[in-house]
Amino acid sequence: MAAIQYTDRGTAVRVSPAGRALTEAVLAALDAPSILNTQPWRWRIDGDTAQLRADRSRQLATIDPDGRLLTLSCGAALHHVRVALAADGVAAEVAYLPDGDDPDLLATVHPAGAVERGAQAQRLRRAMSIRRTDRRPFADQDVPEAALDRLRAAAAARRRSAPGAPAGPGRRRRRRGPRGRRRARGPGVPGGARGLGP
Numbered sequence: 001m002a003a004i005q006y007t008d009r010g011t012a013v014r015v016s017p018a019g020r021a022l023t024e025a026v027l028a029a030l031d032a033p034s035i036l037n038t039q040p041w042r043w044r045i046d047g048d049t050a051q052l053r054a055d056r057s058r059q060l061a062t063i064d065p066d067g068r069l070l071t072l073s074c075g076a077a078l079h080h081v082r083v084a085l086a087a088d089g090v091a092a093e094v095a096y097l098p099d100g101d102d103p104d105l106l107a108t109v110h111p112a113g114a115v116e117r118g119a120q121a122q123r124l125r126r127a128m129s130i131r132r133t134d135r136r137p138f139a140d141q142d143v144p145e146a147a148l149d150r151l152r153a154a155a156a157a158r159r160r161s162a163p164g165a166p167a168g169p170g171r172r173r174r175r176r177g178p179r180g181r182r183r184a185r186g187p188g189v190p191g192g193a194r195g196l197g198p
C-alpha cells in the first residue's frame with residue numbers, strides 16, 4: 001500500500017495553494033524517524049485535509065506489542081508536517097484522534113491561514129532534511145539541567161496543544177554528536193546504520 005493516498009488524483013491544477021503546501025509537507029514527512037524504520041504511517045490527502053493513519057501491518061509484534069513505538073513514530077511524522085507547513089507560512093489546524101470509532105485515524109491536518117515564516121521554522125525545516133539517527137553509544141554524562149528544562153517545557157507545550165497525550169519518561173544521557181551517514185529511503189534499518197564506531 002502506498003504511503004500517501006490522494007483522493008483527487010488528476011485534478012492537481014485545481015488544488016489550492018494551501019492544499020499544495022499540505023501535499024509537500026506530507027511528502028517531507030516521509031523522511032520522519034520511525035521505530036526500526038518501519039514507517040508505520042499512511043497519509044490520505046483529501047482536498048485541503050490530510051489524514052494520518054497508523055499502519056498496523058507494520059507494527060512490530062515482538063518489541064512493540066501495544067503499538068506505543070508505532071504511535072510515537074506517527075507523532076514524529078505529524079510533527080514533520082507541522083514544521084514543513086510552518087516553514088511554508090501555513091498555520092495547521094490539527095485534530096487528534098478525531099473519530100472515536102476509528103482509533104487508527106490518529107490525526108487530521110488542515111491548513112488554517114497564514115503565519116509568518118519565522119527563522120525558527122526555517123531552521124527546523126532544514127534540520128528535517130539533514131537529520132538522521134545517531135546510533136553511537138551514549139556518553140557517561142548527565143544531561144545538563146538547563147537542557148532538561150528546555151525539553152520539559154517543549155513537552156509541556158506540546159501536551160497543551162494535544163490534550164490527552166501521555167507523558168513519556170525522560171532520558172538522562174547525552175549523545176556525543178551527529179553521525180555522518182545518509183538514511184535509506186525504504187523501510188528497514190540499513191546495514192551500515194549500526195551503532196559501531198567512535
Ligand SMILES: Cc1cc2nc3c(=O)[nH]c(=O)nc-3n(C[C@H](O)[C@H](O)[C@H](O)COP(=O)(O)O)c2cc1C
Pocket residue numbers: 031032033034035036037038069070072073076131132133135182183184188189190
Ligand atoms: C519511536 C522510535 C524508537 C526508536 N528506537 C530506536 C532504537 O531503539 N535504536 C535505534 O538505533 N534507533 C531507534 N530509532 C531510530 C530509527 O531506527 C530510525 O529513525 C530509522 O532507522 C530511520 O533512520 P533515520 O532516523 O536516520 O532516518 C527509533 C525511532 C523512533 C521514532
